[in-house]
Amino acid sequence: MHELSIAQEILDIIEAQRLRHGFERVESVRLRAGALSGVNPEALEFAFGVIREGTCAAGADLRIETEPMKLVCRPCGYSAIDCHGPGACPRCGSVDIQIDGSAGVEIVSLEVEQ
């Protein structure tokens, strides 16, 4: 996964927010990664830690929430979180199961010091 370019995009968005709101420092960044985003949180934290030096986010904590993958049974609508791999629906026994989740990576909010 291209964690470095995601980290760069995060910094660019933070900088645009700084110009708009005029804060001094970012304390923390709340990030939501969709279940299908493919983001590796450790790699993203590492990349962000490297490139944030010298910016207003130099000391910022990156809080990544990864959404769990959802499985939905198409015939009966039963849904469950995570549980990878093939398998049948525990309610109706169907194997016609769909994987659901977002591929987006969103900056939810920033905690800033004015």
Next chain:
Amino acid sequence: MSRIKVEKNVYNRNQELAEENRRRFQQAGAYVVNMISSPGSGKTSLIERLAPRCVAAGRRLFVIEGDVETERDADRLRRLGVEAVQIQTHGACHLDAAAVARALAGAELAGVDLLIIENVGNLICPTGFDLGEQLRIVVASTAEGDDKPLKYPAAYHKADVCILNKMDLLAWVDFDVERFEAAARRANAQLQLFRTSCRTGEGIDAWCDWLMQRRA
């Protein structure tokens, strides 16, 4: 300390550029396909098989080849008389909308019927980047194992078509086609499935005819 609500997707900028590409493609009347697969599944081979059919049908084909290094894939297609530009990403694991726009900066797209963008061989990163395409294809091959759609669901979730290539190798690999297709459908019920072999030609007509009809 105070909280600022941001709610911005990190892919927004790419999305805007992708929409620009899409407008340009639509104005030129070009149908644009983004091909994604792990390295070596047969993306370039499938385009090589398509090329003579485009000539026979009087369709102008244009190809963008995305690779980390070398012009090899573009050269393979040029040898067949296909117009091709090569993007060398020099390390980047995917194409993005900006790279496609740069590659096409000097290109004349008017008169191009079909533009195929062969992405960098990688099942993860390219899936996050819309290039402005109208059709997204994920290519798999029987040498890769039938569990790939379970391991890389995003690649299948966001595709319109799934081509299972190297059908000629079935006798030598442990690959259950039914299980593969069920897993692919699990990631995406709407997937249009094809089975091909670039070696024997199996399934190539069905796939190419389908694509040509989409274009028409």
